[in-house]
Amino acid sequence: MFFLSHIWIIPLLPAFGAATMFFFGRKLQKSTVNAVCVGAVVIAFLLACGAVWQYSDYARHNPGKPYENILYTWLGSDTGHLTYLKHDGTPAPFQADAGFLLDPLSSIWLLFVTGVGMLIHIYSTGYMAHEGGYYRFFGYLNLFMFSMLTLILGNNYALMFVGWEGVGLCSYLLIGFYFHRKSATDAANKAFIVNRIGDAGFLLGMFTIAWYFGSLRLTEVTELARSGKFSIGDPVITVATLLLFVGACGKSAQLPLYVWLPDAMEGPTPVSALIHAATMVTAGVYMVARSNALFVLAPTSMKTVAIVGTLTAIFAATIALVQNDIKRVLAYSTVSQLGYMFLALGIGAFAAGVFHVFTHAFFKALLFLGSGAVIHSMSGEQDMRNMGDLHRRIPITHWTMFVATLAIAGIFPFAGFFSKDEILWQAWSAEGGAYRFLWLVGYGTALMTAFYMFRLMYLTFHGRPRMSHEVEHHIHESPKSMTVPLVILAFFSLFAGFLGWPHSLGGSNRFEKFLEPVFAKEARVLQTEGESAQLAAGAKEEEHTSGAEHFLMLFSLAAAVAGWGMAWRAYRHADKGYTEPIAAAAPPVYSTLLNKYYVDEAYDYAFTGRRKVGDMRLGVMGAGEASSWIDSNVIDGTVNGAGWITRFSGTLSNWWDKWIIDGVLVNGPAILARLLSYPARLVQWGLVQWYALVMVAGLLGFAFYYAWH
Amino acid sequence: MVPITTLHYLVVAAALFVLGVIGVLTRRNVVIVLMSIELILNAVNLNLVAFSRIYGLHGQVFAIFVITDAAAEAAVGLGILIAFFRNKETVNMDEVDLLKW
Amino acid sequence: MQPVATTFFFYFLSGLTVIAGVLVITRRNPVHSALALILALLGQAGLYLMLYAPFVAGVQIILYAGGIMVLFLFVIMLVNIEKSQKEEQFNKQWVVGILAAVALGVLFVLVYTKGKSLFPDRVAQLPEQSNTQQIAVMLYGNYMFTFEIASLLLLVAIIGAVVMAKKRI
Numbered sequence: 001m002f003f004l005s006h007i008w009i010i011p012l013l014p015a016f017g018a019a020t021m022f023f024f025g026r027k028l029q030k031s032t033v034n035a036v037c038v039g040a041v042v043i044a045f046l047l048a049c050g051a052v053w054q055y056s057d058y059a060r061h062n063p064g065k066p067y068e069n070i071l072y073t074w075l076g077s078d079t080g081h082l083t084y085l086k087h088d089g090t091p092a093p094f095q096a097d098a099g100f101l102l103d104p105l106s107s108i109w110l111l112f113v114t115g116v117g118m119l120i121h122i123y124s125t126g127y128m129a130h131e132g133g134y135y136r137f138f139g140y141l142n143l144f145m146f147s148m149l150t151l152i153l154g155n156n157y158a159l160m161f162v163g164w165e166g167v168g169l170c171s172y173l174l175i176g177f178y179f180h181r182k183s184a185t186d187a188a189n190k191a192f193i194v195n196r197i198g199d200a201g202f203l204l205g206m207f208t209i210a211w212y213f214g215s216l217r218l219t220e221v222t223e224l225a226r227s228g229k230f231s232i233g234d235p236v237i238t239v240a241t242l243l244l245f246v247g248a249c250g251k252s253a254q255l256p257l258y259v260w261l262p263d264a265m266e267g268p269t270p271v272s273a274l275i276h277a278a279t280m281v282t283a284g285v286y287m288v289a290r291s292n293a294l295f296v297l298a299p300t301s302m303k304t305v306a307i308v309g310t311l312t313a314i315f316a317a318t319i320a321l322v323q324n325d326i327k328r329v330l331a332y333s334t335v336s337q338l339g340y341m342f343l344a345l346g347i348g349a350f351a352a353g354v355f356h357v358f359t360h361a362f363f364k365a366l367l368f369l370g371s372g373a374v375i376h377s378m379s380g381e382q383d384m385r386n387m388g389d390l391h392r393r394i395p396i397t398h399w400t401m402f403v404a405t406l407a408i409a410g411i412f413p414f415a416g417f418f419s420k421d422e423i424l425w426q427a428w429s430a431e432g433g434a435y436r437f438l439w440l441v442g443y444g445t446a447l448m449t450a451f452y453m454f455r456l457m458y459l460t461f462h463g464r465p466r467m468s469h470e471v472e473h474h475i476h477e478s479p480k481s482m483t484v485p486l487v488i489l490a491f492f493s494l495f496a497g498f499l500g501w502p503h504s505l506g507g508s509n510r511f512e513k514f515l516e517p518v519f520a521k522e523a524r525v526l527q528t529e530g531e532s533a534q535l536a537a538g539a540k541e542e543e544h545t546s547g548a549e550h551f552l553m554l555f556s557l558a559a560a561v562a563g564w565g566m567a568w569r570a571y572r573h574a575d576k577g578y579t580e581p582i583a584a585a586a587p588p589v590y591s592t593l594l595n596k597y598y599v600d601e602a603y604d605y606a607f608t609g610r611r612k613v614g615d616m617r618l619g620v621m622g623a624g625e626a627s628s629w630i631d632s633n634v635i636d637g638t639v640n641g642a643g644w645i646t647r648f649s650g651t652l653s654n655w656w657d658k659w660i661i662d663g664v665l666v667n668g669p670a671i672l673a674r675l676l677s678y679p680a681r682l683v684q685w686g687l688v689q690w691y692a693l694v695m696v697a698g699l700l701g702f703a704f705y706y707a708w709h
Numbered sequence: 710m711v712p713i714t715t716l717h718y719l720v721v722a723a724a725l726f727v728l729g730v731i732g733v734l735t736r737r738n739v740v741i742v743l744m745s746i747e748l749i750l751n752a753v754n755l756n757l758v759a760f761s762r763i764y765g766l767h768g769q770v771f772a773i774f775v776i777t778d779a780a781a782e783a784a785v786g787l788g789i790l791i792a793f794f795r796n797k798e799t800v801n802m803d804e805v806d807l808l809k810w
Numbered sequence: 811m812q813p814v815a816t817t818f819f820f821y822f823l824s825g826l827t828v829i830a831g832v833l834v835i836t837r838r839n840p841v842h843s844a845l846a847l848i849l850a851l852l853g854q855a856g857l858y859l860m861l862y863a864p865f866v867a868g869v870q871i872i873l874y875a876g877g878i879m880v881l882f883l884f885v886i887m888l889v890n891i892e893k894s895q896k897e898e899q900f901n902k903q904w905v906v907g908i909l910a911a912v913a914l915g916v917l918f919v920l921v922y923t924k925g926k927s928l929f930p931d932r933v934a935q936l937p938e939q940s941n942t943q944q945i946a947v948m949l950y951g952n953y954m955f956t957f958e959i960a961s962l963l964l965l966v967a968i969i970g971a972v973v974m975a976k977k978r979i
Contacts, residue, residue: 684808684809685806685809686805686806686807686808686809687802687803687805687806687809688802688805689733689734689735689742689802689803692733692734693734696730696734
């Protein structure tokens with residue numbers, strides 16, 4: 001079990017590459033950079049293959065058990081003397097280890113992350129050959145690989161969060177790679193900040209889980225959740241899963257935190273391919289799938305996930321219909337496809353969702369890399385309005401992208417057909433048709449997906465050439481370092497779907513079977529929830545009606561073909577100044593879609609506090625300013641007013657004391673006495689004999705008075 | 710002749726008393742005033758002793774005490790006179806008007 | 811039963827005392843007034859004797875005439891008399907003063923005559939012992955407390971007189 005026990009080498013190799021770039025990169029040759037960084041990822045991929053192969057062996061001996069390799073205790077204490085209190089007051093050990101977990105779910109991610117990552121690294125040697133900062137690019141790319149691998153291999157939520165944050169950081173670094181462009185740095189900031197909002201949700205969800213379950217280890221949490229101790233619809237678990245989903249929305253660009261992804265196209269195209277198509281954005285899907293045991297205990301969260309996913313899917317698809325930048329179309333397409341994945345997870349079809357992640361990685365990476373090749377050959381032009389008629393000049397790019405387009409549109413037998421169809425079938429049939437409305441929306445989205453993808457194809461490669469003559473002269477096919485990965489990815493886009501060949505068509509759906517240990521028990525839970533017949537994790541497929549499934553398959557195929565047809569009709573002969581059909585049919589709709597429903601503007605008004613009415617800020621910051629104003633003027637004013645009243649009453653009492661009490665009551669009698677004394681003192685001559693005389697006179701007076709009475 | 714009764718003594722005492730009061734109220738010389746006060750006290754003593762003939766010896770004892778008192782008072786009064794004389798070089802009552810308004 | 815000499819001696823002694831009193835208040839020279847006072851005191855002592863109070867008479871002569879008057883004479887000598895003898899002797903209020911005093915005197919006499927019936931004219935029983943002894947018995951018996959107070963009073967007077975007369979306190 002060499003590969004398994006040394007599974008920790010896999011993330012460490014690209015980390016090593018990143019560290020080398022950090023310390024020595026500036027002085028290294030391009031070839032050295034290639035050898036270190038690309039080599040690291042290649043070896044990582046090989047080790048990953050070995051590990052998964054050995055895992056399948058391991059799994060045979062230990063059915064249903066994931067492979068866990070704990071290296072050391074990273075946070076807290078391993079003796080357990082550091083504790084915190086759980087929700088019921090019992091102490092739980094504060095502990096998070098540096099450990100690695102390999103089970104079917106993470107094996108799939110491991111393989112395609114290292115595989116597609118490897119191909120993109122190779123592609124980048126060609127694409128970035130003439131760019132400055134070569135070593136920096138590969139350093140960041142390797143750092144990203146390290147973070148992503150930590151995320152998927154981590155055995156506890158804390159380590160997963162380390163990877164989560166790491167990929168966010170690398171996304172920021174790579175989007176802002178051309179840092180002398182303000183639009184690039186703005187986009188990088190936007191990505192990081194919006195991501196951070198999601199991260200807050202993830203953290204809160206993580207803390208809730210720690211508080212409620214007493215542990216952050218994935219195996220322990222899953223076990224506790226499956227043990228039956230918690231009832232379905234448990235409010236704390238609902239809150240925790242909703243918070244985790246907020247994190248997933250941030251990372252995987254769902255409504256309303258998707259706004260960073262289209263702007264992330266400012267980064268170099270390999271970055272868009274790796275991070276924003278194949279790997280980083282799937283981290284949210286991974287996290288939800290990993291926490292499936294928790295999600296099935298909270299039907300409200302599941303429904304939320306499904307609804308948000310579906311809404312995102314159709315929302316993004318509508319915007320993609322009219323975008324003119326080739327990479328923007330692909331970006332919105334990514335958001336839309338991610339919506340599909342969450343839809344699948346939300347209705348309980350976890351395996352179908354994971355399958356779509358898997359196939360999407362290939363054809364989306366291929367689409368992005370292909371668009372990179374197009375941009376490269378067009379000397380940096382990205383606007384499709386200035387492209388056209390490239391299919392003869394860059395054939396390899398054209399054909400590989402065509403394969404990918406077929407895949408994403410969902411044409412049989414390309415990869416996308418199987419995965420998307422599985423999701424749509426689940427949406428139709430899960431829980432006796434409870435999610436039919438979601439199926440309808442998904443169906444509409446599939447139609448739009450086909451349309452805008454083929455629009456992209458026709459505008460870029462067909463029709464009349466609309467570029468300037470300068471650019472036209474320089475059109476050339478990309479070097480082998482770029483075209484070979486394209487071909488490899490095209491191969492996978494074609495054949496990867498066969499892994500999930502559904503039972504209804506006679507296949508054994510190896511993919512689902514592989515994922516059984518991860519999702520099987522949840523299937524039983526979901527079964528007991530509703531009166532469903534067909535479930536996600538392949539435990540009970542015998543009861544499905546294959547007739548309905550076949551019909552639906554044909555129906556979705558029809559949607560794809562219809563979309564293709566509409567695009568063919570509208571853009572096949574696109575010449576200079578071609579008209580968009582939507583613009584012709586409904587101009588207000590067109591401008592709304594072109595401006596992305598003005599969501600960015602709305603956010604700007606509401607949250608950034610940059611817009612002002614007169615002197616007052618708008619939105620959330622404005623509310624903050626308003627309450628600050630209320631506090632300093634109204635509340636403090638009241639306080640100051642109270643103080644003023646007190647001081648004033650002090651002044652009053654001072655006046656009262658000084659003038660009335662002192663003046664009238666105290667000084668008054670004194671003044672009166674003094675006034676009276678003026679005449680009275682005249683009697684005092686200071687002569688004793690006079691006093692004696694007066695005494696005698698007084699005595700006489702008394703005596704005569706008494707004598708006479 | 711009329712027999713001498715207590716009343717005669719009382720009349721004499723009254724006369725002495727009146728003389729003393731005149732002296733106190735009228736004379737300017739402080740020494741003469743003090744002597745007049747002694748006259749008054751003597752008048753009182755005579756009164757006391759005259760009544761003691763009738764009522765017992767208590768009057769005489771009282772008279773002794775009055776004499777004692779007179780002695781003390783004379784001493785102190787003369788002491789004040791000396792102190793006053795040192796300051797003002799006069800023995801006239803009229804000029805002792807420091808407490809005048 | 812009164813002997814004949816009683817009347818004569820009474821009138822003589824009382825006339826002496828009264829005339830001496832008049833002299834006291836009218837003389838210009840304080841020394842003359844002091845001598846007249848001594849005469850009055852002696853006359854008074856005689857009157858005491860007539861009232862069968864020998865002890866009081868003795869005390870009167872010894873203390874009053876022999877002590878107080880000597881004191882008076884010493885002070886007269888200390889005080890500058892020459893100047894005062896040349897000044898006006900009677901103050902401004904002498905008329906009112908005399909009137910008031912006479913009125914007082916009249917009042918007394920009226921009271922006496924009106925109330926003559928109040929005091930009986932009998933003579934008290936003369937006890938066996940001598941007058942001095944009797945007084946001593948009373949003094950140290952009934953009036954012990956008063957006696958002590960009187961001595962205290964004399965102490966205070968001594969201190970007061972000394973302090974008053976000192977050149978520098």
